[in-house]
Amino acid sequence: MVRIEDADDVRVVTLDRPERRNALTPAALDDLEAAVVDCTAPVVYLRGAGEAFCAGADLSVVADVADSGEVEPFVRRGQRVADAIESASAVVVAGVDGAARGGGVELALACDLRLATPDATFGEPGVTFGLFGAWGGTVRLPEVVGLGDALDFSLSGRVVDAEEALRxxxxxxxxxxxxxVAESLAENDHMAMGLLKERVRDRGSKADQEDAEVAAFEALVEAHADDLTELGE
Incomplete structure (x- = not known):
C-alpha cells in the first residue's frame, strides 16, 4: 500500500489504498517508516492516492486490536512512524490533497512542511466516537497551531478547509x-537543509541549542569554504 518513486533528489512516497481513503494498517505503517528511514534523497514528498491524503488508522484494525488487547503495540507503532518522519535526515513534505483525518493529520503534523491544495480538508474526528489522536498529535498540534486552535480543533471534531488550516x-x-514546491526545495543546499531541520526541531535547552548552532554553522563554513571565498571577492 506504500508506493515509492525516486526521482532526482526527491523521493515520492504515496499512500496507495484509495478504496479505503488510504487508511493505515500495521503493515502500511511499517512500510511508511522504512520508506522514510531508508531514504538517501534530501527531500521526501508524502502524498495520498485518489481523493484523500489519509483517513488515519484503519478502524477495522483498531477494532481488532481492541478485541485482542493489543492496543498499545498498535499505538506505539504509529508513534514510532511519526517520530521517524520528524527525525528523518531528509526534509519531509506532506502534500495534502483531499481529506486528512485522525492519524492522517498526525502524520502530516510530523512532517517538516504541510502543503495543502484548495481541495484539502482536515479533521480530528476521534472525539466524536470516544478516541483521540495518540500518535503524537496531542504534543505536535499545539506546537504547530497554538493552544487555543489546538483545543478548538480537537475538542470539536470539526472539519476545516484549506484556507482555515492556513489561518x-x-x-x-x-x-x-x-x-x-517539494522539488524546488531539493534545489537548495542539501547539507544546509539537513542542519537547519536539525537545529529548528531541537527541543533542548537554549544553551544546548546555541552550542549546536555554532557546531552546525562551523560544519557548513568548512564544507563551503571555497564557495564563500568566491562570493566574498
Missing amino acids: MGLVSRVVDDPRA
Whole structure:
C-alpha cells in the first residue's frame, strides 16, 4: 500500500489504498517508516492516492486490536512512524490533497512542511466516537497551531478547509501543485537543509541549542569554504 518513486533528489512516497481513503494498517505503517528511514534523497514528498491524503488508522484494525488487547503495540507503532518522519535526515513534505483525518493529520503534523491544495480538508474526528489522536498529535498540534486552535480543533471534531488550516498555521501554504514546491526545495543546499531541520526541531535547552548552532554553522563554513571565498571577492 506504500508506493515509492525516486526521482532526482526527491523521493515520492504515496499512500496507495484509495478504496479505503488510504487508511493505515500495521503493515502500511511499517512500510511508511522504512520508506522514510531508508531514504538517501534530501527531500521526501508524502502524498495520498485518489481523493484523500489519509483517513488515519484503519478502524477495522483498531477494532481488532481492541478485541485482542493489543492496543498499545498498535499505538506505539504509529508513534514510532511519526517520530521517524520528524527525525528523518531528509526534509519531509506532506502534500495534502483531499481529506486528512485522525492519524492522517498526525502524520502530516510530523512532517517538516504541510502543503495543502484548495481541495484539502482536515479533521480530528476521534472525539466524536470516544478516541483521540495518540500518535503524537496531542504534543505536535499545539506546537504547530497554538493552544487555543489546538483545543478548538480537537475538542470539536470539526472539519476545516484549506484556507482555515492556513489561518491556523496547520499548513504552510495553499498551492495547486505541492509536489512542485517539494522539488524546488531539493534545489537548495542539501547539507544546509539537513542542519537547519536539525537545529529548528531541537527541543533542548537554549544553551544546548546555541552550542549546536555554532557546531552546525562551523560544519557548513568548512564544507563551503571555497564557495564563500568566491562570493566574498
